Amino acid sequence: MPTEPSYGEGRQSLVDAAIAVVAESGLRNLTYRSVARRAGVSHALVAHHFGSRDSLLVAAVERALERSLDEAPLEDSGGLERWGQALARSVATHPDLHAFQFEMALEARRNPEFQPHVERLYEAYRSATRRALRRHGIDDPAMAQIAFAALDGLVFQQVVLGHESWTRDGVRALRRLLAHVVGV
Amino acid sequence: MPTEPSYGEGRQSLVDAAIAVVAESGLRNLTYRSVARRAGVSHALVAHHFGSRDSLLVAAVERALERSLDEAPLEDSGGLERWGQALARSVATHPDLHAFQFEMALEARRNPEFQPHVERLYEAYRSATRRALRRHGIDDPAMAQIAFAALDGLVFQQVVLGHESWTRDGVRALRRLLAHVVGV
DNA sequence: TCACAATCTATCCATATGGATAGTTTGTCA
DNA sequence: TGACAAACTATCCATATGGATAGATTGTGA
Incomplete structure (x- = not known):
């Protein structure tokens, strides 16, 4: 209550x-x-x-970004595995925050008012992923994109299905994959 | 109308x-x-x-699976790039079908009644991805998982942001990554 | 202390909703 | 052709909703 x-x-x-x-x-x-x-x-x-309800939601998205910045080390993501495992932990401890973000992403598709806010959220996660890859000497935008998509997919599935271990295993597999590109 | x-x-x-x-x-x-x-x-x-509304939704998820089977070559996914590009095309031509599936995935989290149906949907896509990887001699479940997560992430972002080219580029990058594992 | 603005509550109102009910329409089969 | 069941419509009803309104409460500063 x-x-x-x-x-x-x-x-x-x-x-x-x-x-x-x-x-x-x-x-x-x-x-x-x-x-x-x-x-x-x-x-x-x-x-x-x-x-209005929409204005409430705009404020809520901003708040979600704020809490995400506190929660997962978006500003200091470390290397890929550290970043990926931090995401898994964040989803496990705050599933609601992540579920909310996915809900709003889909809603932004239908309501342009939310788009800039949701894009800011996405950009924060994307930047953190790029940073993590750069720590390993990977500076290819395409690699960053696929790494981010993989993490996004893992997190979405963790939110939906609830298996944190899947995310952790997935992060490890991603790291192994990227290890072929350059030492990770 | x-x-x-x-x-x-x-x-x-x-x-x-x-x-x-x-x-x-x-x-x-x-x-x-x-x-x-x-x-x-x-x-x-x-x-x-x-x-009830829920029963209507259950029927709708079943229908979505049916249409997905018709739409994307789930049963004959071909190699990874063909499968990935087919997904991008499917999202571009039937964004609503994919958006619906993501909506229902999030809803399944909250309503157990939808879980088996949504999992069946997910399993269809996962199997197709495994099949695509196997065509390239990759039989590692972890690799299949990360490949599927990457595709899931790419498709989600395409639904949300609408850039088909991002998905296509992403699929290419994924193929390049996996090419290091074995010839793709 | 008092005035004022911000915050908050309780209540009312018009509209939308899920669902029930009674009646109508359609197709099938004997 | 007529009986019957399934499909369908129109309408009613109780409840929930967004939002407006009037009044109460709180905090601040002079």
């Missing part, structure tokens, strides 16, 4: 609640009342702070 | 309409009325044929 936020923390609670509700129940069940219930506030506060 | 289906085709129209509505507007907008409107029938027919 949600504890009621302190006075003035309502807005922030609604943003975090939006991420949780979407991850747990899908975008379908994100209503003014469901998110307010989760945040422990009145549903009219959604309209007050955000004016 | 939907043309009304012939008498007796209502059920099938609703199933195909469900895929279209979900892909275009998300699971959130899949209501009895929206899907019926799309199918050109009365909304009461959803309850009549399916009893």
